Amino acid sequence: GLSAEAYRRHHEITVIGNHVPPPYTTFQSAGFPSEILRELQHAGFSAPTPIQAQSWPIALDGRDIVAVAKTGSGKTLGYLIPGFIHLKNLGSNSQMGPLVLVLSPTRELATQIQDEAMKFGRSSRISSVCLYGGAPKGPQLRDLSKGAHVVVATPGRLNDILEMKKVSLHQISYLVLDEADRMLDMGFEPQIRRIVKEIPPRRQTLMYTATWPKEVRKIAADLLVNPVQVNIGNID
Numbered sequence: 001g002l003s004a005e006a007y008r009r010h011h012e013i014t015v016i017g018n019h020v021p022p023p024y025t026t027f028q029s030a031g032f033p034s035e036i037l038r039e040l041q042h043a044g045f046s047a048p049t050p051i052q053a054q055s056w057p058i059a060l061d062g063r064d065i066v067a068v069a070k071t072g073s074g075k076t077l078g079y080l081i082p083g084f085i086h087l088k089n090l091g092s093n094s095q096m097g098p099l100v101l102v103l104s105p106t107r108e109l110a111t112q113i114q115d116e117a118m119k120f121g122r123s124s125r126i127s128s129v130c131l132y133g134g135a136p137k138g139p140q141l142r143d144l145s146k147g148a149h150v151v152v153a154t155p156g157r158l159n160d161i162l163e164m165k166k167v168s169l170h171q172i173s174y175l176v177l178d179e180a181d182r183m184l185d186m187g188f189e190p191q192i193r194r195i196v197k198e199i200p201p202r203r204q205t206l207m208y209t210a211t212w213p214k215e216v217r218k219i220a221a222d223l224l225v226n227p228v229q230v231n232i233g234n235i236d
């Protein structure tokens, strides 16, 4: 196979950080549990996308990541699969309260992430709930009360539910900010900061963004600890 350097060059991956592990250029090299490998095969996927190849070994090392990659690059499984393995390593049970939180800017995107989490997490017995605005809270609160390992949420609705004390984030140890640039553009920074205040600082934080302007750099600097940065393609 290609060396790490050659693979990165070929796929326009740049990494910034100390001792960045080499990319997983095949699914087999990732050492995933067999139920996850089966789901990937079942989906008809033949190889990791570049963002997956490079972010999986970093995330599985427990390190913080900021990844800059454009839409359609396969970011969702880039953070979900290490999140599933994180749950498995913790021997988590869904009655403990959610351990993984994914923040997403819109109902549509949150729903897509939820669908991906259900599809790829099913055989690992991972349960996930999705919380978003523009819909009644009742069914979402009912789903939450049944217990879930993963919460996928828009910042506004999660903040409302937090204020109602209907969810605790004190067990969250794996936090994903997906489409961080878009969440900031939509004015969600205050809600994000309030949510993060509820999460213990001893956590792993992954931030995914399509662009890298100074507002995103600032929140990354505030919320991530010594992150590895992964860029795919040219970033501005």
Ligand code: ADP
Binding pocket: 045, 046, 047, 048, 049, 052, 070, 071, 072, 073, 074, 075, 076, 077
């Ligand atoms: P992004 O979040 O970067 O916009 P998504 O995670 O939504 O991208 O992935 C885009 C599409 O690619 C989805 O339909 C997803 O199921 C598919 N996909 C993800 N990983 C792979 C892969 N390794 N090979 C082929 N398709 C993939």
Ligand code: MG
Binding pocket: 072, 075, 076, 178
């Ligand atoms: Mg996405």
